[in-house]
Amino acid sequence: VLVETTVPSVPGRRCRIVYRNGAPVDAARVEALCAKVGWPQRPRAKLEAALRNSFLVASLHLQVIDEEGASASTPQTETLVGLARATSDHAFNATIWDVIVDPEYQGQGLGRALVEQVVRALLRREIGNVTLFADARVVEFYRQMGFECDPEGIKGMFWYPR
């Protein structure tokens, strides 16, 4: 699936951003992306385990394209510019985690397109209950996409050591 956004980030070069679901994602590139948005660094081995054991890993990749619109990038030279992943029981529930878009490419609807693709992919796999935990500053972003806070009084809760 192609996100129909072209990005003039490489001067003199045409670019586009491609959405992939289930493509191999290098943990080192995810780490670099997380650092770019200021998330605390997490142990590499745990990040690799989390990617491996997520039900779904969706990613956005920046490709340089040639005159005919063909990709002039290889998977190695593409830039990872977005990520989202979901845990699931493969049957009823999924929870979306780590939604991230490179700050250089924010503000053009990529986050929304990414999450919409993730929701669609989960629904295609017959997951009826798609959930997430949203930071206060992105609650409105998810609400506009069709997510509801606390439906029927259901509350998101986190265990905290006392």
Next chain:
Amino acid sequence: VLVETTVPSVPGRRCRIVYRNGAPVDAARVEALCAKVGWPQRPRAKLEAALRNSFLVASLHLQVIDEEGASASTPQTETLVGLARATSDHAFNATIWDVIVDPEYQGQGLGRALVEQVVRALLRREIGNVTLFADARVVEFYRQMGFECDPEGIKGMFWYPR
């Protein structure tokens, strides 16, 4: 791990309730338990997939015991009286689902013991972020156990078709 509760449910017989983590759990028995608390029936094949693909499945079993305190039940004759399961990325996050205790055995702390064992098991596996979605009527139950609603404004959200 033994939950230290004896239950005089079988007249003239001594009983106890045993906690197990990762033991095989028969989907038909889970279905019967869910029916007992009035949950809507779910397709058997999906329930089996959900149990198989949960990171952790914890269960409570009623055993009849003999004079010496040994189990007089086989896994086949034990009664399933409680269940909880968790999805996870095996690294950072886990979400607890389907916490259920047989109404006949509620009111003696089994639900609390079950959830505490699940949290401990997740922490032992170095899952730092233990979450759940609580119905309004059980929010207080989880709060007393150390779960917090909406910490730092993080909201639980559910995708609803529009």
